[in-house]
Amino acid sequence: MSDPRREQRRELGAFLRSRRERITPREAGLPPTGRRRTPGLRREELALLAGMSATWYTYLEQGRDVRASEQVLEALAGALRLGPPERDHLFRLAGRAPADGETPPAPLDxxxxxxxxxxxxxxxxxxxxxxxxxxxxxxxxxxxxxxxxxxxxxxxxxxxxxxxxxxxxxxxxxxxxxxxxxxxxxxxxxxxxxxxxxxxxxxxxxxxxxxxxxxxxxxxxxxxxxxxxxxxxxxxxxxxxxxxxxxxxxxxxxxxxxxxxxxxx
Structure with missing residues (x-):
């Protein structure tokens, strides 16, 4: 029998990877680099833009059993340039929602x-x-x-x-x-x-x-x-x-x- 939580973590990782790969370094405002073997942003580049550890982000994208806070998800949503529906989907996949009565911090452009x-x-x-x-x-x-x-x-x-x-x-x-x-x-x-x-x-x-x-x-x-x-x-x-x-x-x-x-x- 499949583990629903494991499947949800895999889905979260796949969603993050798909959105990371659709953003070019130029669109993210990054300086030009040498030849790139993968489309879009590298994992470490996205982690820097979102202000988090590259290793921890890698665990999240790999579907490991780690839990992202609302602040981390907000940072990822901003760095990935997610629209409101995509942001909501990200939060649902991560099993998170803003706390009642708490205004989330303004996203970073x-x-x-x-x-x-x-x-x-x-x-x-x-x-x-x-x-x-x-x-x-x-x-x-x-x-x-x-x-x-x-x-x-x-x-x-x-x-x-x-x-x-x-x-x-x-x-x-x-x-x-x-x-x-x-x-x-x-x-x-x-x-x-x-x-x-x-x-x-x-x-x-x-x-x-x-x-x-x-x-x-x-x-x-x-x-x-x-x-x-x-x-x-x-x-x-x-x-x-x-x-x-x-x-x-x-x-x-x-x-x-x-x-x-x-x-x-």
Whole structure:
């Protein structure tokens, strides 16, 4: 007797593959590459556009027993340029529906999702109002090791800063960087006190980080912006980056962040 859940996972994988293969790299805004053996986008290219692990996406397309969150499905729907009927079909195949009373985040325009790849080799990514990384390029993964979770969830800069052990090695000035980030999260919760996604993020950070539990009651606030950041590379060298943030036109909660080595003073 066939397993209905296994058949549904296979159907989901086949649907994802068919939609991936119909999008050309040019349509996705990707830079030209050499000769390609497969039609459409490669799996790793789609994973980058959707801001997720290429390995985890591969498992999903292969029909393995993994479960995608609503955020992951929204990211895939945006990267694959799915229309409303196709998006609904994707959610049904994945056994997901938006939670009652919760407004899903604004989808990322595929043209915006492709911008970080165009900025390679400079680290660049697009984040939303909960510090989820909606799109990023390979240089970002090199600069922030461990940013992409193995469980298929979207990367999140706040989770990485406080819950990923490697962050304390990479961020040379971890404590002031972490305090500033938490102050910006506090500012966002004040502006959107009923946002369930922000509430879940804060709960996760407080549960997993003693620093968040100690600093959260201080009510420090800070606005988003650019600046400078010192990062330790895998070879141990310390590089000072200047980073600049740009709000996405029409989607003010989405922000493009670009890093470049800072000129010597």
């Amino acid at each position: 595929p043209d915006v999702a492709a911008v970080p790849l165009l900025l390679q080799p400079h680290p660049a990514y697009v984040i939303d109002g909960t510090y989820e990384v909606l799109s990023h390029n390979p240089a970002t993964e090199g600069a922030f090791p461990g940013l992409v979770p193995a469980d298929g969830r979207r990367p999140n800069l706040a989770r990485w800063t406080f819950l990923e052990p490697r962050a304390r090695e990479v961020l040379v000035d971890w404590e002031p960087e972490a305090r500033g980030l938490l102050a910006r999260v506090r500012t966002l919760t004040g502006a959107r006190p009923e946002d369930p996604r922000l509430a879940r993020l804060v709960d996760e950070l407080r549960e997993g980080s003693p620093e968040v539990r100690a600093w959260w009651p201080h009510f420090e606030v800070e606005a988003r912006g650019g600046g400078r950041k010192r990062l330790r590379s895998p070879d141990g060298a310390v590089v000072t980056y200047a980073y600049t943030a740009f709000h996405v036109a029409g989607s003010p909660e989405q922000t493009l962040v670009v890093y470049a080595p800072a000129p010597a003073p």
